[in-house]
Amino acid sequence: MTEQTSSSTTHFGFKQVESTQKASMVADVFHSVAAKYDVMNDLMSVGIHRLWKRFTIDCSGVRPGQKILDLAGGTGDLTAKFSRLVGPKGQVVLADINESMVKVGRDKLRDMGIVGNVNYVQANAEELPFPDNHFDVITIAFGLRNVTDKDKALASMYRVLKPGGRLLVLEFSKPTNEQFAKAYDWYSFNILPKIGQIVANDGDSYQYLAESIRMHPDQATLEGMMQDVGFEQTSYHNLTGGIVALHRGFKF
Amino acid sequence: MPAPQLALAAIEGAVNRLLSLDPETVSRLSKLAGKQLAVNIKELNMTVVVAFSDRIDLLLPDESVLEKSSDKQDEWDCKITLSLWSIKELQDPSRITQLIKQDKLDVQGDMQIAQDFSSLMKELEIDWEEHLSHYTGDVIAHQVMKTGKKVHETALSQLQKLGKMISEGAIEEKKVAAPAIAVVHFSDQVHQVRADVERLQSRVDIIAAKLKD
Ligand SMILES: C[S@@+](CC[C@H](N)C(=O)[O-])C[C@H]1O[C@@H](n2cnc3c(N)ncnc32)[C@H](O)[C@@H]1O
Numbered sequence: 001m002t003e004q005t006s007s008s009t010t011h012f013g014f015k016q017v018e019s020t021q022k023a024s025m026v027a028d029v030f031h032s033v034a035a036k037y038d039v040m041n042d043l044m045s046v047g048i049h050r051l052w053k054r055f056t057i058d059c060s061g062v063r064p065g066q067k068i069l070d071l072a073g074g075t076g077d078l079t080a081k082f083s084r085l086v087g088p089k090g091q092v093v094l095a096d097i098n099e100s101m102v103k104v105g106r107d108k109l110r111d112m113g114i115v116g117n118v119n120y121v122q123a124n125a126e127e128l129p130f131p132d133n134h135f136d137v138i139t140i141a142f143g144l145r146n147v148t149d150k151d152k153a154l155a156s157m158y159r160v161l162k163p164g165g166r167l168l169v170l171e172f173s174k175p176t177n178e179q180f181a182k183a184y185d186w187y188s189f190n191i192l193p194k195i196g197q198i199v200a201n202d203g204d205s206y207q208y209l210a211e212s213i214r215m216h217p218d219q220a221t222l223e224g225m226m227q228d229v230g231f232e233q234t235s236y237h238n239l240t241g242g243i244v245a246l247h248r249g250f251k252f
Numbered sequence: 253m254p255a256p257q258l259a260l261a262a263i264e265g266a267v268n269r270l271l272s273l274d275p276e277t278v279s280r281l282s283k284l285a286g287k288q289l290a291v292n293i294k295e296l297n298m299t300v301v302v303a304f305s306d307r308i309d310l311l312l313p314d315e316s317v318l319e320k321s322s323d324k325q326d327e328w329d330c331k332i333t334l335s336l337w338s339i340k341e342l343q344d345p346s347r348i349t350q351l352i353k354q355d356k357l358d359v360q361g362d363m364q365i366a367q368d369f370s371s372l373m374k375e376l377e378i379d380w381e382e383h384l385s386h387y388t389g390d391v392i393a394h395q396v397m398k399t400g401k402k403v404h405e406t407a408l409s410q411l412q413k414l415g416k417m418i419s420e421g422a423i424e425e426k427k428v429a430a431p432a433i434a435v436v437h438f439s440d441q442v443h444q445v446r447a448d449v450e451r452l453q454s455r456v457d458i459i460a461a462k463l464k465d
Contacts, residue, residue, distance in 0.1 A: 050261065051257045051258055051261065054257040054260070054261060055257050057311065058257065058311050058312045058313060058314055058317070059313075059314045059316065059317065060317075061313065061316070061317035063288075063327070064286055064288065081309060084303065084305040084306075084307070084309055085303050085305075085309060085311075087285075087286040087305065088286070113306070235316075248316070
């Protein structure tokens with residue numbers, strides 16, 4: 001299953017839209033949410049996203065003094081932790097396509113007293129504005145799904161990664177258990193939009209969400225895409241039954 | 253997974269809460285800031301990395317990380333290997349030498365870090381029993397608690413239990429899965445809950461219009 005069905009259109013959920021428009025549609029979606037993102041994240045997630053993120057950090061092998069890119073970093077959960085772990089001699093770059101997200105992230109981390117070794121950059125994952133061979137670790141958590149040209153983005157990450165560095169992709173994936181996958185799918189398409197309709201008077205957005213998760217490449221496909229742009233020793237780890245997967249790849 | 257992450261998150265939270273209650277934390281931690289101490293627990297065959305800054309972070313480096321670091325001696329500033337049984341004894345810095353002599357503790361790298369860590373734990377008076385029973389009661393072992401018995405066990409047996417659960421992965425992932433599904437939808441695209449109806453309507457209209465074109 002490939003994301004790109006022709007050279008000029010892409011998915012917005014199941015709908016085909018012009019590639020050039022997807023980025024701005026996605027940006028739109030995140031502009032309005034930026035300020036409330038964290039509150040809702042915690043309120044609704046009871047912290048499970050935190051465990052997935054912990055696992056991501058555990059797999060990063062981060063060391064003091066390193067340079068880390070937290071791509072599609074949003075409000076900076078991973079950045080905050082990386083900032084402490086790389087210490088004053090290290091550097092963390094939080095990059096996000098969305099200006100409001102970057103701003104909220106920056107304000108939040110500053111309030112937490114995280115200053116000095118974090119830089120904030122508005123950037124598109126497809127065209128990263130960083131030199132070749134620059135970062136020791138790149139993470140992209142729940143961001144790749146929203147990127148229009150994933151191959152291009154992965155290639156761009158590969159370019160800015162140092163030899164010996166690693167990429168970690170945390171993203172929704174495909175539940176491994178057949179039965180569970182069916183239940184999950186059914187839930188996503190039948191129950192979730194209804195809840196969305198009742199709670200938020202907005203079933204359509206939930207429909208989009210469910211679609212975008214289903215359209216995202218499954219574990220093996222994403223691993224293949226990483227290999228195609230040059231990543232080596234790739235592997236993935238299913239979390240919570242494959243609802244989420246952490247993919248890993250190295251550049252040598 | 254993420255059972256061990258859950259365990260470490262709970263312990264990390266408890267320790268940092270204690271640190272934040274202690275006005276002298278800053279000076280105590282400043283000695284250790286920027287250092288990383290790897291603690292290998294024999295019975296669990298598990299290495300936890302304690303990373304010091306203005307607080308502590310606990311990491312559970314996965315195999316790929318450990319493999320890569322094994323050929324580099326200096327990967328952690330200090331590495332201690334000990335038995336689950338000696339964790340509590342580590343809280344007494346004056347015992348360290350003795351523990352080493354008794355082969356209960358192995359320290360590689362900067363010994364001072366082990367000492368400082370030990371005194372930090374001592375000064376904080378971390379009550380492992382309290383924290384772990386709270387933890388096992390609240391989070392991990394719902395099943396254990398269902399027996400209705402109050403948990404009045406020693407820190408060691410708590411630790412043992414914890415270790416067992418971690419190593420056997422006894423936390424039923426599936427039980428977490430159901431709420432998780434609900435949760436991930438909300439947490440990932442939360443804006444949609446809050447989005448104002450008009451804005452979304454207009455967005456949908458735009459999409460619809462574009463699709464017609
Ligand atoms: C669901 S949020 C995840 C935020 C954060 N990483 C986390 O896990 O909490 C997705 C983020 O991806 C960003 N994003 C979407 N498309 C992007 C692109 N092409 N390049 C960079 N960031 C992008 C959005 O602006 C948004 O902040």
